[in-house]
Amino acid sequence: MMNRFNHLPTLKVDTTQKIAFIYKGKKHYGVKGDTVATALYANGIRIFARSLKYHRPRGLYSLDGECSNTCMEVDGIPNVRCENTLLEDGMVIKEQNVKGSAENDYMSFLDKLDWLMPAGFYYNVMHKPAKIWPIAMKQIRKAAGLGKISPDYEMPGKFDEVFLNTDVCVIGGGPAGMMAALSSAQKGLRVILMESRPWLGGFFEYRSGQYKDRQALHERALFLANEVAAHENIRSFTSTSAVGTYNNNLVTGFQIGKKEDVFDQRYIEIRAKSVVAAAGCIERPLIFDNNERPGVMQIACALRLAKTYGLLPGKKAVFSIGHDLGLEAALELHDLGLAISCVADIREDGHDPELLKKIEDKKIPLLKGWVATKAHGSKLVNKISLASVDGLVSKSFDCDLVVASAGITPVTGHITVAQGTLKYDNHTGCFLPDQMPEKMHAAGRVLGLNDPLSVEASGTLAGLQAAFDCENCSIQEIGEARKALENLPGPVRGTKLVTAPVKGRKSFICFDEDATIKNIKQAIEKGFDVPELIKRFTATGLGPGQGGIPGHNLPLYVAKYQTLPDVSIRPTNVRPPLVPTLISTYAGVNHKMFKITPMDEMQRKDGGIFRNLGVWQRARYFSNDLTCKKEIENVRSNVGMLDGSTLGKFRIHGSDALKALQRVFVSDMSKVKQGRVKYSAMCNDDGCVIDDGVVVKQGENDYYFTTSSGRAGQTVEWIRYHTRYDGWTFALVNLTDSLGVINLSGPNARKVLEKVVDIDISNEAFGYSEYKEFKIQDTVQTRAMRLGFVGELSYELHVPSSYVKAVWLMLNEAGKEFNIKNFGVEAQNVLRMEKCHIILGQESEQRTNLLDLGLGFLWDRNKTEAKTVGAVALRQAENDQTRLKLVGFKTENNTRAPRDGALVVDEKVRGYICTARDSFSLNEAVGMALVEGELSKIGTRLEIYEDECGDDRIYGKVVKMPFYDPEGTRMKM
């Protein structure tokens, strides 16, 4: 294990606390605060993985997870971004995308075959002859993708979610973000601050340069972080990456939990009135040959390895940089003991003179106008070639570390995802925000600023602009803040160099997808002349890092290679999630929210097998016999109990209640008599049936009606919508959950019920299609209906939900002597099908109208003044012979029933099976189907096609409906 610095004030690791982990089967140690990547680095691991296409060795590069270089398998989870994942005790870490090991990968020969794989090769070379493609495709798919996961893999861990509201959301916890948060919070606003690293401070936090008045930048970072923490209006979320920004300032992100948190990761959704985008900058990769060889890393990576994690990144280094941060890093690392052979700076001039003097004082060789051209070493860097930027002169240095960076590039994903636009800035050489989305403000290095005071001042300004959006700040205050910023140094000049003077065969522009400069040239030569097309042809930027590595360089290179007069083209679009994370994090807690009926507990005790049906959980079966034979036979011959509580139930009352009913029901509802039940249906404007149910009159202008379970949630809105211009007075209340429904059915139903109620329920006193209200045991107010949905003597008891258990138990007790049994939804489905009673959605789909179902008798054509919904369309459909008709059928030769949804065919599709079952009551297979009119005649032979049946068909014959008890004597008994 490498020695660590333990004296630096910027350290975020505790070197006294060791953490054990397993890498390739062996125990290693990191320290508290290490990421997986830094712990591996501290243990001398330099090759973390192999690249996607060429299996090139890959190592630490950005330390911020900007590319897939350090994606590894951790505790069985592939593609874990090791630079962003804190080390935990006992972690098991494995390499991925290797055959053999990362050190010795048998597939590394592919790197030499790059000439066989030009840009878009799979579009070109494997299609002729066409028979090659299936073979090639298999091999490509085997090789493609990073990491392996089983399809039935269950993600371990705890996932949470939180939905936040705030006035101002600040993305980025660097100096600009913190200043923005403070200035908004000081205006009394609620502020949320999101920072992807585990601490606040941004690019101040690891640097020792001077902020002001001898205060170091890291001291300033700490000061601001403390200010933020102390402000009660600011909620800071560290280890939290913003992954999406949307309309109306919806910001999404995820937070990585600490050990003491109740979550490993949690999804965060923030609704803000205003957003400040202050995510800072990343470095623009320097493009030269083998620019991703382990040992080559960015400036901040090398510096943070030392200053944050206490690890000297190498022994002997060469710097190839294009920004003052490179000089600053060289000085700091030199002071920490890194031997620096040379600093090659792309710039000829424009350096910070103070830094130049220090470089000179420390005798660090500086080459102005020079750049790295090639990293040498088969697996790790052991030498670097440098050349003047015009390529005329060259030099080589032995080294084990190359610190390389072309400059900086703003992190603008949060702006562009929210539809903000960027514009190339000739001074900084960066793509800077042009048009900002509404109520979003950029601050800090995103604007190209570099001076610490300017960065902070821009944060203050953005915070006030956000406060203005929240109507808590004056124009004058904003004007003053803007003036203060203008009096400070503006953006610094940036380098324009796109690539070192190399051919580019091994100069990588996108690490994730192994895309080289040569590939880009190939794409352009094929006519793909803009980055969005090149991205798709070469896969550049399609990896998990999206635009992190190639984002800035690609448009610059495309402009240069085509000798465009200016950089008018833009970086490719990035999309959420801007930072990759687990799908489990998006799933969050995933509470299953279903409704249960008041009989749920008793039915489960009785062995009910439940299924999710719409918003409800219902008992579908009461045994493992999914044909429900015993349940069905019990209802036909004895007595059964069904839970019908999911039915929609409504009260409509008030002086215009009847008018509203007339509007939405097809029947003449003025004919609903007290004490009687009326069955009717509702249609939509197309005459298609949307609902059916029964209506009873409870009193003057007071009705109670039921709807199907699936439509109950929409019924109030439906009726209100269709009466919205009438100014009618009525109250409409959804009582679906208020009342449980027990359906007591079978020839012995009366015998059971009469033991429980005190009223006369003989057929004469309480006949078929009648309605009664009574109390059970002087307590339970009950609405009772004589219905016959299952085709037997039936009582539907509507009971207040809290009393349902009591009534259920009474009926069970009363039914003991008859051996009363439960029956479930499937048994009911068969029973009613035998009787040819329809269920909407089963015997209908959204185009099925009232007439198609044979329910035209419900429609009262004479109540034109009611303007019944759907009546106009029904009139037009009356003579339409092309519509499907509902028919009953029996299968030929007593073959089994076809599956629901099977097609009725001849040369073409002529209809479909709605419901069909092997009927135990009839001893044959019967069903209902929607078929074209000409097939609806009695006796027509139906040819039925099931999925994957081949040439085997089931044949049926159209017969009269209903199949069971056609006279209806059993339900009227």
Next chain:
Amino acid sequence: MKEIQRVSPVVFKSTPVKTKTRDNWEVVMEYSEEGDGPFLVDLSHRPRFDLQDSNLAAQKPFGIEIPETPGICVLEKGVLANRMNGTQVSLYNLDSDDTAVMPDESGYTDVTESTMCVALIGKNVFSICEKLTALDFMDPQRKAPFLFQGPFSHVPCQIVTLSKEGDISGLVLTCSRGYGRDMIHSILHAGEEFKLTPAGENRFTNWIKEL
């Protein structure tokens, strides 16, 4: 004849230590190990009514002036009146000593059985809520009591915030009775990290007196 008992849609696993029978409901007054809060209290047995009228200004349910603006609520004489929209108001009787009888006038419907009703009271109440809903309870422009009609754990709810004051924060939530089991599960799960525990009605009665 067996005594008939009503069943609440809310079931807690905690052990009741004090109960009271009221209108056939067995109301738990106190549970064992209620802790220091926050608390979740079942109020499903408290009478709740729906009033609809095109001229609500003319109505004075239980003598209460109905707020003019939807979303605004009034708590008076133990009755909470929540203006839902232009023509509708929901009424919760939160006074345990009074079994309010529904006014025998047009427009009223007893909806006690339609919904489950719980109170979520004590510290960190809104931290629990933000794990379940995007509704902004801490919006400084909303003064308690106020009504939200929106999703809570993905389920349409009526939520009345009665206090936003630190440790005595609290709200009353109703949703379709059928969601009782899953709603309680999701609230208790979200509240685990804040030590949310089920509590008896006494806890709510004492709390509402403090408001």
